[in-house]
Every structure is written in structure tokens, then in C-alpha cells.
Amino acid sequence: MAYTIKDVAKRAGVGIATVSRVLNESPNVLPETRARVLAVIDELGYRPNHAARQLVTAKTNAIAIILPFLTRPFFIEVLRGIESVVANSEYQLIIFNVDSPEQRTRYFNTLPFLGRTDGLLIVSLPLAPPEIKRLQAANLPAVMIDTQAGNLPSVVVDNVGGAFKAVEHLISKGHQRIGFVSGQLEPDLGFTVNRDRQRGYEAALTAHHLPVQAKYLRAGFDRRDWGHQAALELLDLAEPPSAIFAANDDLAFGIIDALRERGLKAGDDLAVVGYDDLEMAQLIGLTTIHQPMEQMGRKGAEVLLAALNEGTRRPTLHTLPVNLIERASSVKPSKA
Amino acid sequence: MAYTIKDVAKRAGVGIATVSRVLNESPNVLPETRARVLAVIDELGYRPNHAARQLVTAKTNAIAIILPFLTRPFFIEVLRGIESVVANSEYQLIIFNVDSPEQRTRYFNTLPFLGRTDGLLIVSLPLAPPEIKRLQAANLPAVMIDTQAGNLPSVVVDNVGGAFKAVEHLISKGHQRIGFVSGQLEPDLGFTVNRDRQRGYEAALTAHHLPVQAKYLRAGFDRRDWGHQAALELLDLAEPPSAIFAANDDLAFGIIDALRERGLKAGDDLAVVGYDDLEMAQLIGLTTIHQPMEQMGRKGAEVLLAALNEGTRRPTLHTLPVNLIERASSVKPSKA
DNA sequence: AGATGCTCTGAAAACGTTTCCATGGCTCAT
DNA sequence: ATGAGCCATGGAAACGTTTTCAGAGCATCT
Numbered sequence: 001m002a003y004t005i006k007d008v009a010k011r012a013g014v015g016i017a018t019v020s021r022v023l024n025e026s027p028n029v030l031p032e033t034r035a036r037v038l039a040v041i042d043e044l045g046y047r048p049n050h051a052a053r054q055l056v057t058a059k060t061n062a063i064a065i066i067l068p069f070l071t072r073p074f075f076i077e078v079l080r081g082i083e084s085v086v087a088n089s090e091y092q093l094i095i096f097n098v099d100s101p102e103q104r105t106r107y108f109n110t111l112p113f114l115g116r117t118d119g120l121l122i123v124s125l126p127l128a129p130p131e132i133k134r135l136q137a138a139n140l141p142a143v144m145i146d147t148q149a150g151n152l153p154s155v156v157v158d159n160v161g162g163a164f165k166a167v168e169h170l171i172s173k174g175h176q177r178i179g180f181v182s183g184q185l186e187p188d189l190g191f192t193v194n195r196d197r198q199r200g201y202e203a204a205l206t207a208h209h210l211p212v213q214a215k216y217l218r219a220g221f222d223r224r225d226w227g228h229q230a231a232l233e234l235l236d237l238a239e240p241p242s243a244i245f246a247a248n249d250d251l252a253f254g255i256i257d258a259l260r261e262r263g264l265k266a267g268d269d270l271a272v273v274g275y276d277d278l279e280m281a282q283l284i285g286l287t288t289i290h291q292p293m294e295q296m297g298r299k300g301a302e303v304l305l306a307a308l309n310e311g312t313r314r315p316t317l318h319t320l321p322v323n324l325i326e327r328a329s330s331v332k333p334s335k336a
Numbered sequence: 337m338a339y340t341i342k343d344v345a346k347r348a349g350v351g352i353a354t355v356s357r358v359l360n361e362s363p364n365v366l367p368e369t370r371a372r373v374l375a376v377i378d379e380l381g382y383r384p385n386h387a388a389r390q391l392v393t394a395k396t397n398a399i400a401i402i403l404p405f406l407t408r409p410f411f412i413e414v415l416r417g418i419e420s421v422v423a424n425s426e427y428q429l430i431i432f433n434v435d436s437p438e439q440r441t442r443y444f445n446t447l448p449f450l451g452r453t454d455g456l457l458i459v460s461l462p463l464a465p466p467e468i469k470r471l472q473a474a475n476l477p478a479v480m481i482d483t484q485a486g487n488l489p490s491v492v493v494d495n496v497g498g499a500f501k502a503v504e505h506l507i508s509k510g511h512q513r514i515g516f517v518s519g520q521l522e523p524d525l526g527f528t529v530n531r532d533r534q535r536g537y538e539a540a541l542t543a544h545h546l547p548v549q550a551k552y553l554r555a556g557f558d559r560r561d562w563g564h565q566a567a568l569e570l571l572d573l574a575e576p577p578s579a580i581f582a583a584n585d586d587l588a589f590g591i592i593d594a595l596r597e598r599g600l601k602a603g604d605d606l607a608v609v610g611y612d613d614l615e616m617a618q619l620i621g622l623t624t625i626h627q628p629m630e631q632m633g634r635k636g637a638e639v640l641l642a643a644l645n646e647g648t649r650r651p652t653l654h655t656l657p658v659n660l661i662e663r664a665s666s667v668k669p670s671k672a
Numbered sequence: 673a674g675a676t677g678c679t680c681t682g683a684a685a686a687c688g689t690t691t692c693c694a695t696g697g698c699t700c701a702t
Numbered sequence: 703a704t705g706a707g708c709c710a711t712g713g714a715a716a717c718g719t720t721t722t723c724a725g726a727g728c729a730t731c732t
Contacts, residue, residue, distance in 0.1 A: 345682095350681080350682080351681065351682035351683070352682085352683095353681070353682055353683080353684095354680085354681060354682075357680095357681090364679065364680060364681090365679095365680070365681085366679085366680065366681090369680080369681085388687090390687095391686095391687050391688065391689085392686070392687050393687090394687080
């Protein structure tokens with residue numbers, strides 16, 4: 001068996017309380033005594049038992065992160081940001097991946113992290129009111145990333161502002177008729193991205209004294225084939241748009257596909273701007289809005305650590321800025 | 337404060353030992369008593385204190401995974417495989433990312449997971465003999481994935497054989513001048529992938545009586561832009577290669593980028609074969625070596641769980657096969 | 673009828689820490 | 703010189719479980 005604090009105490013000729021004091025860097029211990037104890041600790045290779053410490057301090061030194069779709073780049077980047085912050089703290093990171101609604105329900109019902117972690121980071125998953133309640137009842141500090149719930153602290157990106165930038169960029173290129181293709185505006189799970197981005201789209205048009213025209217709005221599904229279909233619909237209008245802003249890159253890919261099918265080229269014949277800046281966007285040359293994914297993770301982790309260390313528990317909302325990455329799909333000015 | 341086992345016992349009118357027996361599904365408890373206890377547990381919402389349980393059982397129900405470069409698709413896929421297995425077990429997953437040699441040294445010196453986890457999964461990181469020794473001294477079951485050390489159980493893929501297959505494929509298409517672009521051959525962290533794949537490359541050439549020419553070898557960094565640069569260098573040779581084998585897909589993407597820049601097309605003008613079979617490879621039509629990344633993770637996790645549950649501790653070596661996925665980037669036979 | 677053995681149960685010990693409290697020695701001001 | 707106060711220290715309680723041990727109740731066998 002491993003050595004215990006008693007072994008150290010006996011060998012150093014002190015009481016266990018003194019060893020504990022040395023371990024916890026209490027000021028009230030004679031330098032000479034401290035040195036003796038440290039020497040024995042080193043000699044024995046003693047390591048404090050974590051469970052025992054946890055039992056009495058009621059602190060686990062671990063935080064859990066719950067995220068969906070561990071495989072998608074967005075979440076990876078967020079995870080990376082979180083990890084980079086947590087690695088430099090005294091905390092360890094326990095990871096829970098949620099890929100199915102059943103898993104999700106199971107996690108939030110059983111709260112398997114309860115008592116195993118000091119804090120919680122929830123990425124992207126919207127929470128239902130009873131779940132929020134249960135979480136708060138458990139009195140577990142939690143920070144939401146890329147999602148909001150109740151009055152829990154959140155780190156989000158400025159979807160409205162991002163969409164605004166995207167559309168303003170198109171306007172600056174001389175476009176007057178700008179289509180908007182998005183997924184569901186009121187999805188079951190309560191995501192508000194599409195609605196927010198539409199608001200940014202409308203705000204940009206209005207700010208530049210352009211009309212918001214219903215015929216240019218295409219809200220459907222968050223799938224590439226919807227982008228495809230919506231693009232065809234827009235092209236078939238009597239007065240088709242000269243540019244399309246897609247609420248996410250995947251939709252934009254569908255749009256570009258549709259253009260190609262008609263013998264048109266994104267950038268040359270019709271400007272396209274996406275949102276997300278997926279890896280593929282760079283390869284395809286899609287102008288898009290880049291989200292500071294890693295930074296979101298970092299910020300979320302920092303907020304949580306602050307809450308844990310300083311007891312800062314006031315609900316806060318951190319909105320991170322996004323920026324436009326200009327690529328070939330929107331480089332040419334409008335001919336109109 | 338949360339309820340304890342005592343509260344449950346008192347309320348159910350039994351001793352704490354009986355509650356514990358119910359909790360641990362001991363057979364020797366009257367169905368009637370069990371029901372009463374369970375009712376109280378449910379009513380109070382009692383949850384056993386984890387630390388206390390850990391203290392007495394000396395079991396943490398957690399396993400740690402140590403991996404480098406959390407951001408790279410390869411490791412993500414492995415992580416995903418691991419997670420999928422661990423999520424269905426009673427274990428939780430603690431994650432340690434190692435990006436720098438200093439971090440690595442620190443981790444393996446302090447073994448911060450000691451006493452916090454029941455087992456260890458080490459991905460890709462090669463271990464030095466003293467580190468192996470320290471690990472074994474700690475008596476912590478460990479499984480290596482994509483790396484080998486001492487006589488610890490390992491799950492690896494056949495990198496030499498995979499590279500051999502890739503190059504042989506190009507040779508079968510009639511290519512004689514085949515470039516090789518890779519990352520560092522002797523990287524800080526001690527990976528051997530690039531070296532192994534180069535060995536496979538050379539072996540294939542030699543087996544088919546083709547010369548290994550230094551001018552066609554480009555070892556640099558494990559980054560896409562290096563693939564880009566290396567491709568340009570190869571194209572600028574007096575006698576450029578007609579095919580390039582990239583040590584990983586990311587490098588291959590860089591190569592394809594470079595070709596496009598020159599107005600060339602992978603597959604038509606120059607054959608390209610990658611390694612990894614990332615999701616993007618399919619989209620882009622890159623011929624590549626498919627590594628069962630997720631499967632590696634799964635297998636590694638399974639081996640570890642088996643070791644933990646059944647005490648299977650014999651050193652084993654699982655070598656997973658790789659196979660070539662032929663796509664557009666290498667479909668045309670060499671014109672030469 | 674008594675011994676034996678089985679099933680269910682509770683008291684208490686044990687796990688390895690932190691922390692509270694008491695104590696003894698020392699310094700310092702009076 | 704003596705009491706007040708501070709510092710370093712050790713003993714012991716406490717944290718919330720699991721597990722050991724002993725015992726009570728009861729059926730079965732001789």
C-alpha cells in the first residue's frame with residue numbers, strides 16, 4: 001500500500017496535523033520543521049490520498065464539460081479552448097459527450113457529475129426549465145457556452161452582429177437585392193441562431209435604407225439540400241437577388257452546388273456569404289463569418305474558474321465579437 | 337447540506353449497513369426492507385457521497401486519457417471512439433491534453449492522475465523507459481494507443497504497411513517518380529509516424545525496383561501550409577514527380593491547394609495520395625489510407641476496461657489493419 | 673429437545689485526510 | 703517577576719461511506 005500521512009508524521013517525528021499544515025502551506029509551521037517534513041515526503045514519495053481530502057474538504061478539483069457531437073469542428077475548438085485554461089488551473093476536466101436526445105435526457109436526469117465535480121460547463125445544449133431548476137437546486141456552479149438558460153452565466157457570440165457584418169459587406173460590394181437562406185426560425189430545441197441571424201440581416205438592410213423583402217427570405221431546414229433548393233427558388237424569381245447570405249456554411253455549400261448546377265459560379269455570377277467558417281469554407285473559397293470558437297471555450301472556462309475561486313456567482317452574459325473572412329465567393333462588386 | 341446515509345437509515349428505520357447493502361445490491365436483504373429503503377432514498381433524493389465511497393473502496397471509477405494536439409482530427413476520432421465505449425461503462429473520462437514537451441514531462445513526472453483514476457489511456461505519446469517504470473511502479477493499469485512502450489498493452493496501426501499500400505497503388509498506376517511529403521521525422525514529442533510511413537514509402541519503391549531519391553523527399557511540419565510549400569518545391573524541380581504521397585491528409589490538402597494555385601488538378605495532372613481518411617478527404621475526392629481511428633479508440637478503451645474489470649493484465653499487442661480508399665485524386669494512370 | 677446452520681440485521685471499525693481545540697513554551701510589556 | 707498574548711504543535715473529532723463481526727430469529731436435522 002501507499003504511504004499515508006501517518007507514516008510521514010511518524011518518520012518525521014511530528015504529528016499528522018503538522019504534516020497536513022506543511023501540505024497545505026499553512027504559515028504557522030517552523031521552517032525547520034517544514035523542511036524535515038518535506039524531506040520525508042520526498043524520501044517516501046508520499047502523495048496525499050485524494051478521496052480522503054475530498055471527503056473532508058467537499059471539493060473535487062474537477063469540472064465537467066457537457067457537449068454534443070464531439071466530432072464536429074466547432075465543439076472541438078471550444079473544447080480546446082476550455083482545456084487550455086483548465087490545464088493551467090488546479091482542476092481536471094471530465095468530459096461528457098451527448099450525441100442523442102436520450103443520452104441528453106439521461107444526463108440531465110441523473111446528473112452523474114453531481115458530487116464528482118465542482119463546476120459544470122455546458123456547450124451549445126439548450127436546457128429546459130425543469131433541468132435548469134434541478135441544476136440550480138444542486139447548487140453546482142455552471143456556465144453555459146454558446147447557449148443561454150435561466151440566469152446562468154453565459155458566453156455567446158454576437159449572431160445578430162455577425163449577420164449584420166456579412167450583409168453590410170455585401171452591400172459595400174454594391175449589392176441591393178440580397179437573399180437570406182436559413183434553417184428553422186423556431187426549432188424544437190429552442191436554438192435561436194437562425195432567428196438572430198435574420199435579425200442581423202434585416203438590421204443591416206434597414207441601416208442602409210434597403211427594403212426587407214419577403215420574397216428574398218427562405219427559412220427552411222438546417223441542411224445542405226435546403227440551401228440547394230432555396231437557391232434554385234431564389235434564382236427563379238422574376239428579379240433574382242445578386243447576392244445570398246446563408247445562415248450557416250452548410251447551407252452556403254448547398255447554394256454553391258445549386259449555382260454550379262445552373263452553370264453559374266459563386267463570386268462571379270452571384271455573391272455568397274456563409275456563417276461559421278468551417279474548414280471546408282477555406283478550401284472552397286467561401287466568404288463567411290468566423291466565430292471565435294476557441295476563445296469561447298477559454299472565456300467560458302475562465303468565467304467558471306472565477307466563480308469557483310472567488311465565489312463570483314452573479315449571472316453574466318459575455319458576448320464575443322465575430323469577424324468576416326473575405327474570400328472569392330464575394331470578391332467581385334455587383335454588376336447591377 | 338445533502339442527505340447522508342444516516343438520514344436514510346434513520347428515516348427508513350434501519351441501520352446504515354442495511355442502506356449500504358441496498359445501495360450495493362447485496363442479495364442478503366429482505367425484499368420488504370429493500371423496498372422501504374429505496375422509497376426513502378427516492379423521497380429524499382439521496383445520492384451517495386462519492387468521495388466517501390472512494391475512500392473506503394479505493395476505486396475512483398474514472399479513467400484518464402492523455403493525448404497530444406486535441407485539435408487534430410486524428411486524435412478527435414480516437415477520443416470519440418474512447419468516449420463511446422467509456423460512456424457505456426460505469427467510468428468517467430478525465431482528459432489531459434499534452435501539446436508541448438514541457439507539459440509532457442510535467443505530466444509524467446508528477447502523474448497528476450495518480451489516485452484520481454483507476455486506469456490510463458495514452459494516445460500516440462511515446463514513453464521513455466524511466467517513465468514506463470514510474471508508471472508501472474504506480475501499479476496503474478495503462479493501455480497505449482497508437483504507440484508502444486515497455487510491455488504495456490498496445491493498440492496500433494500498421495503505418496509502415498499502410499504507406500507501402502499507398503505507394504504500391506501509385507506504382508500500379510504507372511507512376512515512377514513519386515514524391516513524399518511528411519512532417520518532422522524526429523519531432524519533439526517523439527512520434528514515429530512520419531518515420532514509419534517514410535519507411536513504408538521506401539520499402540514499396542525498393543520492392544518495385546524504383547530508386548529512392550532524396551530530391552523527392554520533403555520532411556517539414558505537420559501542418560497544411562507545409563504541404564502547400566512542399567508541393568510547390570516539388571513542382572519546381574527540373575523533373576517533378578508525377579505523384580505525391582503525403583504522410584497525412586492534412587498535408588495532402590495543402591498539396592491540392594498548391595496544385596490549384598498552379599492551375600493544376602489533383603488526379604488529372606498529378607496523383608495525390610494521403611493518409612488518415614479524414615471526413616474532408618471524401619468530400620474532396622482524395623485517395624488515402626483509411627485508419628480505423630475511432631476503432632482504435634474503442635479497442636483501446638475496451639482493453640483497458642477488460643483489464644480493470646476482469647483483471648486481465650497480460651501485455652497484448654493489437655495491430656489494426658489499414659486499407660486504401662481509392663478516389664479521384666489518383667484515378668488516372670500516369671502519362672509518363 | 674437440542675444442536676446446527678442459514679438469513680437478515682445493526683454496531684462499530686476502518687479508510688486518510690482536514691480542522692478544531694487545547695497546551696506548552698516563549699516574548700514582551702508592565 | 704508575572705500575566706497577557708502569540709506561535710508551533712499534537713490529539714482527537716469529523717467527513718460519509720463500506721465492510722467486518724456478532725447476534726437474533728428461525729427452520730431443519732439428529
